[in-house]
Amino acid sequence: MANTSSTVDKALTLLGFFTERRSAAGLSxxxxxxxxxxxxxxxxxxxxxAKGFVEQDAATRAYHLGPAFLRFAQVRESSFPFARAVRDILHGLVEKTGETAHVSALSGGVLANIDRVESKRSNRVVLDPGEVLPFHATASGIVYLAFADPDVTDAALKAPLTGHTAKTITDPAAIRARVDQARADGYARAGETYEDQVVGLALPYFGPSGAVCGAVAVALPKARASDGAEALILRELRTAARKLSAACGGALPDDFPQVPADDVKE
Amino acid sequence: MANTSSTVDKALTLLGFFTERRSAAGLSxxxxxxxxxxxxxxxxxxxxxAKGFVEQDAATRAYHLGPAFLRFAQVRESSFPFARAVRDILHGLVEKTGETAHVSALSGGVLANIDRVESKRSNRVVLDPGEVLPFHATASGIVYLAFADPDVTDAALKAPLTGHTAKTITDPAAIRARVDQARADGYARAGETYEDQVVGLALPYFGPSGAVCGAVAVALPKARASDGAEALILRELRTAARKLSAACGGALPDDFPQVPADDVKE
DNA sequence: CTCAATTGGTTCATTTATTGAACCGTTGGT
DNA sequence: ACCAACGGTTCAATAAATGAACCAATTGAG
Incomplete structure (x- = not known):
């Protein structure tokens, strides 16, 4: 990845520093x-x-993301109504599983949350929209790598693997084993590798060319992660991944593994 | 305005060529x-x-707006929940007036549609989301200029004023008169200056510093534009403009003109 | 089946815009 | 009154952007 060293590239990376937590930032x-x-x-x-991608607060002189995103998101949406489909699918997942669900997509070299719908339970997993999901520490990341181009996977595993919890796996070889496992299983599971007490389950979804676009995942408190609950979630995730792929103009590959065991009753 | 001729500026203008009509375009x-x-x-x-602002279709090699907009729109929204408020306000307007309503904001030197909700009637005005509204030919544009910084207004009137219909006003002096009128009235009306058979009514809304952010407007078929209907619309637009300003962290100026005559019963 | 035109994409010498250290005026804390 | 950090500006040195010419691959007409 390194530095593509184009000026526009650099300029655009500035936008990446705006997150939910740091929604505004000053020049320095x-x-x-x-x-x-x-x-x-x-x-x-x-x-x-000048192009509306950031705005400056007249009082504090701090910059924040501008209204251009509202506009372009509209335009993209009108020709490619994806956000709406994502939203519907997530609501379905939350209703069926009772847990927080989220969808991520590769955007600018990182896997970022596109949208999320939280569980209605009081003890639930909370996620930031727009959050970047580390490849090595999340179920979404692992399953994404499992179906991504080998070059992407190699690059991701060459990058420094930061620890997030005591259980985060930071050994590239161990991650690779998990990735291979996920490719065989058709899903990934991450137990407390990103947040303590949180278990994640994720499936990939695919675009028109058959390339993986991102992941759809459910995150739940470890306490509720029984075998039965996870089997249910995986079943629901599979239909979600199928719908999501359709919304992108793609589909799950023909050889995509059946998820839990095989409960084929479409 | 002219050309600041910075490389990133140029690169970003490419994004502006993607519209609802032309949602994808090739290199040439x-x-x-x-x-x-x-x-x-x-x-x-x-x-x-590379940053996810455009995507290339693997089959046709055409480019279209990328998933980064979904992500950044999310981030912006989480800290500055504007789109949601806009949507609610527009639905209210459509319900009360029965006509198509839309909200625009200055974004990158142009006034662009942020969102729109269409009338439920069969004969209604249809608008493209993300559409750029010419300052001189739309009610939104006129009323924006009326409350904008004089420099902005001057710049807008110096630019070439293209005709859109037989009734489009292209004389800068005549436009300036309309702008002054709009400032006095607190609203602008455009009769068939942008689309034939369409009448537009617009009010501005304001941000935290008291600067105008954009316009909220209702567009209706000329045939339904009776005095009574327009008075109703203007009344509704005023409350919409007030709510919208509040959603931006601003407010209508204290000296903002009362709209129709004076039906002060808040 | 050819030919010509158009497509997406590449190359590389020329030139032009980008870069960064040092600078200025303000602001806010002590 | 001081200092530090802020947002913003300047300008010579330099690195990056540029564009005409060039491929290879499609496409469509005759």
Whole structure:
């Protein structure tokens, strides 16, 4: 991945520093985060602002994501009504499983949450929309790598693997084993590798060319992760992955593994 | 405004060529539209693609807006839940007036539709989401200019004013008179200046610093544009503009003109 | 079945925009 | 009054953007 070293590339990375937690940031802060010179950062911000990708708060002088995203999200949506489909599918998953569900997609080299619907239970898993999911520490990431281009997988495993909990696996060889397992199983399971007390189950979904687009996952408290519950979730995830692939104009591959055992009653 | 001629600026303008009508475009087409060299255009597209701002269809090789917009729209929304408020307000307007309503915002130097909800009547005005509204030919544009910074207004009137219908006003002085009128009235009306047989009514809404953010408008077929109907619409638009300003963290200015005559019964 | 036109994409010398250290004026804390 | 950190500006040095010419692959007409 490294540095493609194109100016627009750099400018666009600035946008990636805006997250739910840090929804606004000042010039110096962004320069520090990005490693760019302050003058450079400012020029980028001005360009981004001119096109509505960031906005500057007149009072605090801090920058935040601009209204262009509302507009372009609309345009994309009108020709490619994906967000709506995702939303419906997630609601279905939450209703059927009772747990928090989320969908991620590869966007700019990272797997990022596209949308999420939370469980209605009081003890539930909470996720940030737009959150970036580390490949090695989440079920979504593992299952994505399992069906991704080998180059992508290699690149992801070469990157530094940061620990998130005591159980996070950071040995590339061990991750690779999990990835291979996920490819054979057709799903991935992550037990407390990203957040304590949280278990994740994920399936991939595919685009028109048959390439993997992202993952759909359910996250639940470890206490409720019984075999029966997980089997149910995997069954629901499979139909969700199928619908999601359809919404992208794709489909699950013909040789995609049956999920729990084989309860073929479509 | 002219051309700041920064590389990122140029790259970002490519995104503007994707509209509801032209949701995908090939390399040559984009190069033609933008006037950039093919090589340049390709480099831009590659950078944009690397960050998820465009995607390339594997089969047709055409580009379309990427999933990054879904993600960033989410992030922006989570810290600044505007789209949701807009949607609710528009539904309210459509219910009360029976006509198509839309909200626009300045984004990248142009006034672009943020969202729209169509009337349920069979004879209704149809709008494209993400559509760019010409300042001089729409009620939204006029009323925006009326409350915008004088520099912005001057710049907009210096740009070439293209005709859209037989009734489009293209004389800068005449437009300026309309703008001044709109500032005095607190609203703008455009009769068939953008689309034949369509009348538009628009009010501005304001952000935290008291600066105008965009416009909220109702568009209806000329045949239904009776005085009574328009008065009702203006009344509803005013409450919509107030809510919308609140959603931005702003408010209508204290000296904002009362709309129809004065039916003060809040 | 050819020919010509158009497509997406590549190359590389020229040029032009990008870069960053040092700078300025403000602001906010002590 | 001080200092530090802020947002923003300047300008020579330099690295990156540019674009005409060039491929290879489709496409469509005669």
């Amino acid at each position: 802060e962004l320069a520090r985060l990005s490693g760019f010179n302050k003058a450079t950062t400012l020029r980028f911000l001005n360009s981004l602002e | 087409e984009l190069a033609r539209l933008s006037g950039f060299n093919k090589a340049t255009t390709l480099r831009f597209l590659n950078s944009l693609e």
